[in-house]
Amino acid sequence: MTAVLSPTLESAYPDYLRCLDAADEHGAIDIALALLDDGVPADEVLLSLVAPAQAQVGEWWQRNEWSVAQEHAATHVSERVVAAVSVAVRPRATRDRVVVACMDGEWHALPARLVSEVLRLDGWDVTFLGASVPSPHLVSYLHRHDPRAVLLACALPMRLPLAFQAIEACRRTDVPVLVGGRGFGADGRWASKLGVAYATDARAASSVLATAAFDSASAPSLVDDTEYAGLVAARVELIDLALDRLDLSRYSPAQVDATVADLGYIVDSLAAAVYVDDATLFGEFVGWLCEVLDSRGVPLHTVGRTFDVLADRLRDFPRAHAFLRGAAVS
Incomplete structure (x- = not known):
């Protein structure tokens, strides 16, 4: 996400990101309050500093440049900044x-x-x-x-x-x-x-x-939610079926847990796409998932293989089957 900032905010933005990187709560709050003192409206501080910075944090996590712990620490700092602005402007x-x-x-x-x-x-x-x-x-x-x-x-x-x-x-x-x-x-x-x-x-x-x-x-x-209900009912079966077809022999327990979670996200996103009858929902999720997995060194052919397994099981689910076959894994 590219931040569109006023000159004052633009100069503060890199320093604010550095505070998030260092989990420097006091430094981040000082930057926000200084902007208020300089006459920057509070809503601008929230929407043109805190919000785009937090979006940047999310992108760093997505690209595996930041850990979950770093993302959580930065989010906590941003929450404290929002609280400080709220107290300063009442x-x-x-x-x-x-x-x-x-x-x-x-x-x-x-x-x-x-x-x-x-x-x-x-x-x-x-x-x-x-x-x-x-x-x-x-x-x-x-x-x-x-x-x-x-x-x-x-x-x-x-x-x-x-x-x-x-x-x-x-x-x-x-x-x-x-x-x-x-x-x-x-x-x-x-x-x-x-x-x-x-x-x-x-x-x-x-x-x-x-x-x-x-x-x-x-x-x-x-649309009629019969197919969606069937997917929800088969969720555990679908995850287990996909797990059985993956070679997890070299996976650590943490990697196995992450794989189970990812399979759950795949099934849930597929079900949601069926629920609103929109293949783009599943397609956008697949694009996001592939970027996340690729940044973490997970071979993307395993995603394609998983889709093949699920599509074969879901031959009697026309929309789910079509969404799986139409998903681009790259």
């Missing part, structure tokens, strides 16, 4: 209450936290519920507090079926729903499939919330 709420939450199983909380803070800066009375909020607890909270809207974040397309369940549960409370995050596609295409309002970023979310009636609860354009 606008009074002039607009209705809204609730922001990550759906159950969604642990990437920082993007949703950034949205929460930008909405707060724009005058909304924001309650941020954090990562992985179980739907029954979220519904109970909405019933109790009756906010203007609930904003749900989803970072991974493979979680779209669960996202739809959460959306429908929230709608039954009569609280309008707005969604965001990469999980709904770069252009929100899968939000449209699920029949729910979508915002591309925090500023867009504020604009949508200001619309009198943004959640029209349009009917989702999902």
Whole structure:
């Protein structure tokens, strides 16, 4: 991700990245607060410094240039910076209450936290519920507090079926729903499939919330979910089948665990693509997976072999079979 920065932010950006690299919480906070002192608006600090830097951290992890531990340390620093900016700039709420939450199983909380803070800066009375909020607890909270809207974040397309369940549960409370995050596609295409309002970023979310009636609860354009249900039921079988066909004799226990996790991601992403009837979802996941595995020295022919095994088992699943056969492994 290429950061588009003002001159002041542009000069601070490399120093901020160095602070993330060194897990220097105090240094990163000092940079953010100095920008505020220089007159840079708080939302610019959050969206044009913290957000692109965190995206860069994700790319470094994806290319195997950073470890998971480094990524977690940097994320913690960014979370502390967001908190410091929030404390330094304390606008009074002039607009209705809204609730922001990550759906159950969604642990990437920082993007949703950034949205929460930008909405707060724009005058909304924001309650941020954090990562992985179980739907029954979220519904109970909405019933109790009756906010203007609930904003749900989803970072991974493979979680779209669960996202739809959460959306429908929230709608039954009569609280309008707005969604965001990469999980709904770069252009929100899968939000449209699920029949729910979508915002591309925090500023867009504020604009949508200001619309009198943004959640029209349009009917989702999902196909019959019999094939999706069959994939979910066969998930463990499919993972075991693929494991049996791979030569894991030279793998360490940690590598075996990682392989099992990757197979789970493959099946879950395939199921999500079937759920929204869109081969591009699986294709984009495969491109990402191949980049991650290649950067870690995993031969990509093992991915192609796995797809062959799964496609042979799923001959009676026309969409899943076609998606597997159409996936480009390179």
